[in-house]
Amino acid sequence: MAQPVVEIRHVSKYFAKVIANKDVSFTVHQGEVVALLGENGAGKSTIMKILYGLYGADEGEIRIRGEAVHIKSPKDAMSRGVAMIQQHFSLVPTHTVTENIILGNVHGRIAIKEYEEKVKAIAESYGFDVPVDAKVGDLAVGVQQKVEILKALYLNASILIMDEPTAVLTPQESEHLMGFIREFAAKGNCVIFITHKMKEVMEAADRIVIMRSGVVVGDVRKEDTDEAELARLMIGQELTAPVRTQAPERSEAPAVLELKGVSALGPEKTPVLQQVSFSVHAGEIFGIAGVSGNGQDEVCEVICGSRPVTEGEVVYRGEDITRQTIRQRIDGGIGYVPVDRYRDGMIMDMTLAENILLKSSYGGRWTSRGFISQKRLNDYTSQIIRDHQVKATGPSDLARSLSGGNQQKVVLAREIDVGQHLLIFNQPTRGLDMGAVDRIHHTILQEREKGKAVLLVSTELSEIFEMCDRIAIMYKGRIMGIYRNGELNTQEIGLMMAGVAAGKEGQ
Amino acid sequence: MTNILSRAIMMSTPLLLGSIAEVYAERTGMMVTAIEGIFLLGAWGGFVGTYITGSLAAGILLAIVCGTLMAALYGFITIHMKQQQIVTGTAINILAGGFCSFFQRVLFGIPTTPLQIDVLEPISIPLLSSIPVLGPMFFQQNLLTYFAYLVIPVSYFVLFKTSLGLTIRSTGENPEAVDVAGLNVNRIRFLTVLVAGAMGGLAGSFYTLGYLGMFTTGIIGGRGWIAFAICFLGNWNPKGAVVGTFVFGLAEAVAIYIQSMSNINIFPNELVIALPYILTIVLTVARSNFNVPAKLGVPYSKEN
Numbered sequence: 179m180a181q182p183v184v185e186i187r188h189v190s191k192y193f194a195k196v197i198a199n200k201d202v203s204f205t206v207h208q209g210e211v212v213a214l215l216g217e218n219g220a221g222k223s224t225i226m227k228i229l230y231g232l233y234g235a236d237e238g239e240i241r242i243r244g245e246a247v248h249i250k251s252p253k254d255a256m257s258r259g260v261a262m263i264q265q266h267f268s269l270v271p272t273h274t275v276t277e278n279i280i281l282g283n284v285h286g287r288i289a290i291k292e293y294e295e296k297v298k299a300i301a302e303s304y305g306f307d308v309p310v311d312a313k314v315g316d317l318a319v320g321v322q323q324k325v326e327i328l329k330a331l332y333l334n335a336s337i338l339i340m341d342e343p344t345a346v347l348t349p350q351e352s353e354h355l356m357g358f359i360r361e362f363a364a365k366g367n368c369v370i371f372i373t374h375k376m377k378e379v380m381e382a383a384d385r386i387v388i389m390r391s392g393v394v395v396g397d398v399r400k401e402d403t404d405e406a407e408l409a410r411l412m413i414g415q416e417l418t419a420p421v422r423t424q425a426p427e428r429s430e431a432p433a434v435l436e437l438k439g440v441s442a443l444g445p446e447k448t449p450v451l452q453q454v455s456f457s458v459h460a461g462e463i464f465g466i467a468g469v470s471g472n473g474q475d476e477v478c479e480v481i482c483g484s485r486p487v488t489e490g491e492v493v494y495r496g497e498d499i500t501r502q503t504i505r506q507r508i509d510g511g512i513g514y515v516p517v518d519r520y521r522d523g524m525i526m527d528m529t530l531a532e533n534i535l536l537k538s539s540y541g542g543r544w545t546s547r548g549f550i551s552q553k554r555l556n557d558y559t560s561q562i563i564r565d566h567q568v569k570a571t572g573p574s575d576l577a578r579s580l581s582g583g584n585q586q587k588v589v590l591a592r593e594i595d596v597g598q599h600l601l602i603f604n605q606p607t608r609g610l611d612m613g614a615v616d617r618i619h620h621t622i623l624q625e626r627e628k629g630k631a632v633l634l635v636s637t638e639l640s641e642i643f644e645m646c647d648r649i650a651i652m653y654k655g656r657i658m659g660i661y662r663n664g665e666l667n668t669q670e671i672g673l674m675m676a677g678v679a680a681g682k683e684g685q
Numbered sequence: 686m687t688n689i690l691s692r693a694i695m696m697s698t699p700l701l702l703g704s705i706a707e708v709y710a711e712r713t714g715m716m717v718t719a720i721e722g723i724f725l726l727g728a729w730g731g732f733v734g735t736y737i738t739g740s741l742a743a744g745i746l747l748a749i750v751c752g753t754l755m756a757a758l759y760g761f762i763t764i765h766m767k768q769q770q771i772v773t774g775t776a777i778n779i780l781a782g783g784f785c786s787f788f789q790r791v792l793f794g795i796p797t798t799p800l801q802i803d804v805l806e807p808i809s810i811p812l813l814s815s816i817p818v819l820g821p822m823f824f825q826q827n828l829l830t831y832f833a834y835l836v837i838p839v840s841y842f843v844l845f846k847t848s849l850g851l852t853i854r855s856t857g858e859n860p861e862a863v864d865v866a867g868l869n870v871n872r873i874r875f876l877t878v879l880v881a882g883a884m885g886g887l888a889g890s891f892y893t894l895g896y897l898g899m900f901t902t903g904i905i906g907g908r909g910w911i912a913f914a915i916c917f918l919g920n921w922n923p924k925g926a927v928v929g930t931f932v933f934g935l936a937e938a939v940a941i942y943i944q945s946m947s948n949i950n951i952f953p954n955e956l957v958i959a960l961p962y963i964l965t966i967v968l969t970v971a972r973s974n975f976n977v978p979a980k981l982g983v984p985y986s987k988e989n
Binding site for chain 1: 855858862867868
């Protein structure tokens with residue numbers, strides 16, 4: 179066999195107390211597409227950041243084209259043809275496409291026109307339609323990713339690393355990207371892409387390296403494996419998918435929540451929601467699909483009261499709550515699991531018990547004679563830890579000390595308690611490992627069985643299809659259509675996520 | 686009239702240097718909140734250097750060194766030790782005040798009459814200075830003012846037309862992008878803060894070397910903060926800084942002019958002195974549509 183382009187040999191990396199990578203070894207050959215598959219925290223990004231020089235390895239060695247290399251910084255990596263596209267794009271939104279691409283790779287005076295021509299030529303050679311003089315912040319996420327790819331191409335990268343490249347793309351955009359990856363590899367380059375999506379792996383990869391808890395647990399050719407085996411390797415155990423029975427026609431059940439022509443403004447007075455109307459009935463899970471940033475967060479915010487409505491009304495259990503305060507809505511029984519746990523869901527430097535108390539600190543539930551009853555609160559929190567299988571030593575653990583999945587379970591428990599009639603979940607499983615996802619899905623389904631109305635926002639189509647009774651698709655602050663689960667296939671939803679209106683109107 | 690305008694331009698000099706220094710630093714995400722202390726140390730260094738050696742050049746040099754050292758301290762604490770920028774700056778400003786009054790007394794004791802030095806002489810540029818109105822306004826100024834003229838186009842060119850400028854601007858907007866491009870974010874920030882410190886020290890020295898000819902601990906009197914505010918008002922752009930600076934220079938020149946005219950008593954003296962400061966507040970509030978560097982004031986560290 180020919181000499182591998184990249185050889186990672188026995189690399190280990192430790193962060194403070196945690197082992198991020200332990201004895202990781204694998205190789206990548208010329209023209210090969212390797213998928214690095216694993217759950218969050220499996221160490222996939224870490225090993226790639228080592229290859230790209232963002233982190234230093236504590237043990238082991240890396241060989242590129244047979245030569246042992248010591249990569250100290252991304253500059254070193256680039257000079258050897260390694261380029262990496264981060265999961266969160268590292269672009270400067272206020273600068274133009276060309277400025278972003280040449281950053282760090284020009285000297286002295288910049289003749290911007292010349293560089294624009296150069297970038298344009300590269301873009302055209304791969305059939306990318308990218309406006310070279312536009313501000314990156316004005317471009318759609320899919321185009322921004324192309325800018326990132328152009329950055330790599332501009333440097334003549336021959337080893338391209340992509341961290342979760344499809345996380346922010348519509349299904350069609352993902353397909354294009356996979357096409358590009360194949361084309362790029364066919365030219366004699368190699369691609370390593372990090373993912374946790376089995377479907378992509380089977381589509382684009384030649385070989386799959388599976389990681390779990392910092393170690394490589396599998397290294398297989400695509401032909402020799404299937405999704406079931408990959409999942410087992412990834413998680414280390416079999417998972418039972420939650421069984422969801424399609425809800426019966428719920429239109430006769432009372433509508434718990436109704437949005438009637440709701441519009442809202444974002445920063446700088448741009449409309450973020452335009453004439454959004456839908457209803458969620460008791461005992462149903464209503465899903466909102468879409469590429470993130472198309473108004474889903476804002477829909478949740480107008481319902482829970484943290485964003486003012488400029489037009490239209492929000493009706494909850496027959497009552498207009500458009501002008502109610504957040505607290506009135508909490509008291510009315512609306513639970514809300516926000517998308518960003520760190521920012522809106524918890525206070526990381528407070529204990530679990532204190533985080534449980536957060537939304538009901540007023541009222542008499544946790545106090546006696548004006549003082550917090552630690553015992554009552556701790557007992558209740560301990561019960562949550564047991565019931566929801568939170569991995570924590572007790573109610574006085576700091577929220578920060580828990581893993582993401584366990585933090586989310588605590589938030590979920592609190593909101594289920596608050597939300598006696600309506601639960602809003604904004605991407606409740608984002609960034610969690612499959613075990614936690616499974617657990618959270620079971621919980622959501624349980625709440626539905628209790629007759630609560632559930633609004634579930636997700637950017638993962640698989641989650642939408644698995645969980646929801648009805649599905650709305652959002653694009654640029656509008657509802658593109660509302661359908662019963664099963665009426666649409668991935669292709670059709672994908673088109674609507676990209677703003678292409680469907681021929682038929684559901685509901 | 687020409688006299689007031691000429692004075693306005695002269696008084697603009699330190700504000701211009703200071704605000705452009707601030708523009709550089711803030712474009713990399715560093716608020717140099719120690720600017721007031723850097724000004725003060727520059728003024729003191731300029732005075733001490735000149736008084737002891739008798740050479741203005743030595744004074745200017747010492748002012749630059751003092752400003753740079755102060756900035757290095759600030760940069761070390763905020764960048765490498767990742768401390769909060771506003772708190773650090775405030776502490777350094779207090780330190781600068783104490784440092785100057787202490788060493789002033791150590792070096793010179795308590796003199797009965799204020800110590801004086803000769804200030805920088807205005808230099809008339811041949812031909813240009815004989816243009817009516819504009820000549821005396823722009824071309825009968827001292828060396829520092831001419832240097833400030835030069836700083837404007839050079840800064841604009843560096844920031845917007847060179848790779849260095851692109852790097853500086855990117856660092857304030859998205860340091861991750863700079864890191865991933867293989868550049869060292871913290872080094873860029875530290876070096877830029879040093880440059881800002883050097884310029885700030887030079888700016889401060891104007892008050893002793895170019896204007897008063899003596900040193901008091903209250904000599905800066907918040908003008909460092911005004912330079913800080915001008916950077917905001919000028920939208921982090923040297924061009925904007927020029928406009929902002931001139932407005933304040935004018936306000937200051939008018940204030941001095943009114944004070945010197947003993948027969949004008951319409952305004953209370955205190956109000957006149959407060960004029961530039963009031964203007965700062967009014968303009969800051971009135972100014973909308975800011976273009977703040979996205980990561981201004983945020984320390985950079987790689988995850989984990």
